[in-house]
Amino acid sequence: MIIVETIDYRRGAVRIIDQSALPAVERYLDLGDVDALAGAIRTMKIRGAPAIGIAAAYGVLLALERALGGDRYAFDHGEPGRPVPIPEGTDARSLERAALEAIDLLGRTRPTAVNLFWALDRMRRAISGAGEDAAALCEAASAEAFALHDGELELERRIGEHGAALIKDGARILTHCNAGGLATAGYGTALAVIYAARGQGKDVQVFADETRPLLQGARLTAWELRRAGIPVTLLCDGAAASLIASGRIDAVITGADRVAANGDSANKIGTLGLAVSCARSGVPFYIAAPWSSIDMATPDGSMIPIEERDPLEVTRIQGVDIAPQGVSVYNPAFDVTPAELITALVTETGVIRRPDEGSLAEAARRAGCSPSRKPPRNP
Amino acid sequence: MIIVETIDYRRGAVRIIDQSALPAVERYLDLGDVDALAGAIRTMKIRGAPAIGIAAAYGVLLALERALGGDRYAFDHGEPGRPVPIPEGTDARSLERAALEAIDLLGRTRPTAVNLFWALDRMRRAISGAGEDAAALCEAASAEAFALHDGELELERRIGEHGAALIKDGARILTHCNAGGLATAGYGTALAVIYAARGQGKDVQVFADETRPLLQGARLTAWELRRAGIPVTLLCDGAAASLIASGRIDAVITGADRVAANGDSANKIGTLGLAVSCARSGVPFYIAAPWSSIDMATPDGSMIPIEERDPLEVTRIQGVDIAPQGVSVYNPAFDVTPAELITALVTETGVIRRPDEGSLAEAARRAGCSPSRKPPRNP
Numbered sequence: 001m002i003i004v005e006t007i008d009y010r011r012g013a014v015r016i017i018d019q020s021a022l023p024a025v026e027r028y029l030d031l032g033d034v035d036a037l038a039g040a041i042r043t044m045k046i047r048g049a050p051a052i053g054i055a056a057a058y059g060v061l062l063a064l065e066r067a068l069g070g071d072r073y074a075f076d077h078g079e080p081g082r083p084v085p086i087p088e089g090t091d092a093r094s095l096e097r098a099a100l101e102a103i104d105l106l107g108r109t110r111p112t113a114v115n116l117f118w119a120l121d122r123m124r125r126a127i128s129g130a131g132e133d134a135a136a137l138c139e140a141a142s143a144e145a146f147a148l149h150d151g152e153l154e155l156e157r158r159i160g161e162h163g164a165a166l167i168k169d170g171a172r173i174l175t176h177c178n179a180g181g182l183a184t185a186g187y188g189t190a191l192a193v194i195y196a197a198r199g200q201g202k203d204v205q206v207f208a209d210e211t212r213p214l215l216q217g218a219r220l221t222a223w224e225l226r227r228a229g230i231p232v233t234l235l236c237d238g239a240a241a242s243l244i245a246s247g248r249i250d251a252v253i254t255g256a257d258r259v260a261a262n263g264d265s266a267n268k269i270g271t272l273g274l275a276v277s278c279a280r281s282g283v284p285f286y287i288a289a290p291w292s293s294i295d296m297a298t299p300d301g302s303m304i305p306i307e308e309r310d311p312l313e314v315t316r317i318q319g320v321d322i323a324p325q326g327v328s329v330y331n332p333a334f335d336v337t338p339a340e341l342i343t344a345l346v347t348e349t350g351v352i353r354r355p356d357e358g359s360l361a362e363a364a365r366r367a368g369c370s371p372s373r374k375p376p377r378n379p
Numbered sequence: 380m381i382i383v384e385t386i387d388y389r390r391g392a393v394r395i396i397d398q399s400a401l402p403a404v405e406r407y408l409d410l411g412d413v414d415a416l417a418g419a420i421r422t423m424k425i426r427g428a429p430a431i432g433i434a435a436a437y438g439v440l441l442a443l444e445r446a447l448g449g450d451r452y453a454f455d456h457g458e459p460g461r462p463v464p465i466p467e468g469t470d471a472r473s474l475e476r477a478a479l480e481a482i483d484l485l486g487r488t489r490p491t492a493v494n495l496f497w498a499l500d501r502m503r504r505a506i507s508g509a510g511e512d513a514a515a516l517c518e519a520a521s522a523e524a525f526a527l528h529d530g531e532l533e534l535e536r537r538i539g540e541h542g543a544a545l546i547k548d549g550a551r552i553l554t555h556c557n558a559g560g561l562a563t564a565g566y567g568t569a570l571a572v573i574y575a576a577r578g579q580g581k582d583v584q585v586f587a588d589e590t591r592p593l594l595q596g597a598r599l600t601a602w603e604l605r606r607a608g609i610p611v612t613l614l615c616d617g618a619a620a621s622l623i624a625s626g627r628i629d630a631v632i633t634g635a636d637r638v639a640a641n642g643d644s645a646n647k648i649g650t651l652g653l654a655v656s657c658a659r660s661g662v663p664f665y666i667a668a669p670w671s672s673i674d675m676a677t678p679d680g681s682m683i684p685i686e687e688r689d690p691l692e693v694t695r696i697q698g699v700d701i702a703p704q705g706v707s708v709y710n711p712a713f714d715v716t717p718a719e720l721i722t723a724l725v726t727e728t729g730v731i732r733r734p735d736e737g738s739l740a741e742a743a744r745r746a747g748c749s750p751s752r753k754p755p756r757n758p
Contacts, residue, residue: 023702023703023704024700176617207709209617210591210693210701210702211617212589212591212615212616212617213615215702218693218694218701218702219701219702222703222706223703226706231707232706232707233706233707233708233709234693234694234702234706234707234708234709235693235708235709235710236591236592236616236648236649236693236710237591237615237616238555238588238590238591238616238617238647238648238649238652239648239649239709239710239711239714240652241649241652241714242648242651242652242711242714242715243709245655245714268617269615269617269618269621270615270616270617270618270620272620272624273617273619273621273652273655273656276620276624276652276655276656276659277652277655279659280655280658314589314597314613314614314615315597315613317696317697317699318696318697318699318701319699320696320697320699321403322589322594322597322598322696322697323402323589323597323598323601323613324402324601324602324605325402327601327605327611327613328610328611328612328613329612329613329614330586330612330613330614330618330622331615331618332618332621335618335620335621335624336621
């Protein structure tokens with residue numbers, strides 16, 4: 001089901017696809033220690049909040065692997081039940097110390113990626129609950145990291161499954177940014193819906209906004225859709241409005257970084273304009289996001305803080321200056337789409353039509369979900 | 380009144396600002412022959428339909444200058460009444476031949492720039508009406524070229540004057556692409572409104588969309604507004620919707636490439652999305668354009684052909700590839716904003732509120748204008 005081998009833990013190393021080299025080069029990196037992994041996160045060789053969360057959990061395994069110091073690898077996602085070879089005289093305390101040092105280091109790589117802290121918290125709890133036995137600690141840590149990874153994949157699969165019911169055969173779908181396999185465990189959120197529809201034999205054609213400033217649509221979404229054999233057409237963000245107005249788009253699907261309790265949804269800058277155009281033209285506007293992105297503690301979109309990012313993201317493209325030196329820049333990373341513009345919200349437990357405070361609370365109760373405050377998904 | 384010395388004819392040469400070097404370098408080129416000028420148009424050292432029209436007219440003067448072969452220059456826009464020194468034995472027929480050759484060459488530089496053909500037609504008529512006298516031919520040609528240039532500047536001044544009445548003190552204006560001095564005789568259409576408001580002592584703050592794919596907002600609008608001392612903030616096109624929705628924009632003003640008889644207006648791709656956002660948020664959306672852009676022969680926007688441009692404009696930025704090789708691209712140069720979304724149309728004869736078939740026809744009658752079919756303004 002995986003579309004892209006975004007990240008995995010194999011034979012004692014974290015294997016990632018180097019997203020900084022895409023789309024020109026498809027290159028995989030095997031990272032054998034925590035420092036290398038932290039560097040890869042910092043330099044955005046791996047990006048997308050869910051993917052970073054998985055990377056961070058795996059970073060803790062790398063630290064344990066090093067602390068164990070054996071001549072064979074200790075962990076492998078392909079052999080989750082593999083007995084951990086504990087060298088003679090291994091002290092659980094020294095393993096724990098190494099893990100906590102790694103957690104501290106990894107927590108300083110991308111200060112705004114909340115999934116990072118959520119994943120590191122899970123690892124910290126797993127380790128501290130393991131007691132004084134080194135083997136138990138290793139087993140608890142690896143089980144937690146693999147469960148976190150597998151859990152992300154499973155919820156992406158479910159999002160795709162539920163969302164695919166909204167997609168008719170022959171649909172022309174417009175998307176924004178990269179809410180795909182590269183941002184996640186390998187299947188995506190918005191793009192999971194497209195992959196699942198395709199998997200059901202439906203013809204689907206995708207239009208991908210390039211998504212300035214960081215061009216995730218041009219660099220990543222176009223790349224992964226082509227790789228998956230799904231027809232994709234790239235356009236500048238400003239061209240979406242006329243495409244939607246022309247009747248050549250059947251639905252718009254994006255991810256979300258945080259959904260408030262009333263359904264207002266923060267996502268990559270440029271999403272709101274798509275929703276406004278959809279409303280004017282009667283085109284469905286869907287958001288696909290896991291419950292972990294639904295923040296019932298935030299009553300509405302006005303309470304979602306919007307990060308403003310480095311002006312250089314706007315004034316310099318791939319190292320080339322495109323604007324006058326020193327010009328003022330407005331560079332918000334996200335915008336908020338009001339719930340009234342959202343036709344449906346696709347989660348791992350089902351589709352919530354016309355999301356609002358009532359329908360979200362009811363869906364949460366029905367699904368037995370405990371929505372968390374954990375933002376955001378695809379920074 | 381001129382904001383930028385976009386183009387002029389001085390001492391026998393065409394002086395232009397090299398727009399391909401902006402915003403990094405402010406460089407002026409003195410082009411002494413038709414080939415050099417044609418090359419500058421082709422390579423977009425000079426761009427913007429009105430500016431190209433003026434350049435083409437001046438190219439014909441360059442050809443005459445060369446054919447006259449004197450040791451002094453024949454024409455200078457700073458001395459329009461300057462007697463032309465006609466060398467002994469100058470044959471009007473050979474001058475006409477040189478001029479027509481230049482017209483032919485210049486007409487092949489930018490096949491889609493309609494102002495180019497309009498300007499060259501004016502020059503052809505002026506020359507062919509001059510009869511057998513070499514001096515009369517030179518006077519007719521230079522008078523026509525300078526009149527064309529002066530006429531463009533005067534109508535830009537009037538557009539600014541009429542539009543400024545719509546701008547309140549302290550206004551925060553969002554604009555798209557470059558409908559400024561660099562695209563025109565030196566004052567602009569949409570930006571003329573801002574310059575005129577500023578000239579009346581009003582505080583004005585401008586937000587400039589970067590305007591992908593060709594980044595005219597980032598490269599040109601930001602540069603010329605800063606140079607004119609007007610505060611400007613650059614943003615990615617996708618960030619405009621949330622800025623408009625947030626209440627931080629008092630009006631949006633753009634130029635237009637062609638206005639149909641019912642008020643539907645074609646302009647740089649990305650304009651429609653701004654108008655849709657304005658309508659949703661109750662923000663005025665203005666278009667500033669001369670009557671020469673109002674095409675009463677085109678009944679509505681659906682009849683305006685939309686040029687699709689080179690995919691490389693999208694997939695390669697300043698020489699750097701940003702998308703997978705061979706990806707499909709949708710790259711329309713323009714979109715059409717329906718008249719119902721346009722609060723007012725600012726022309727050189729006044730402001731037309733809620734433009735539609737009736738109000739446009741009435742305004743044309745009142746102003747004694749003969750709207751032409753001549754598109755477009757700011758390619």
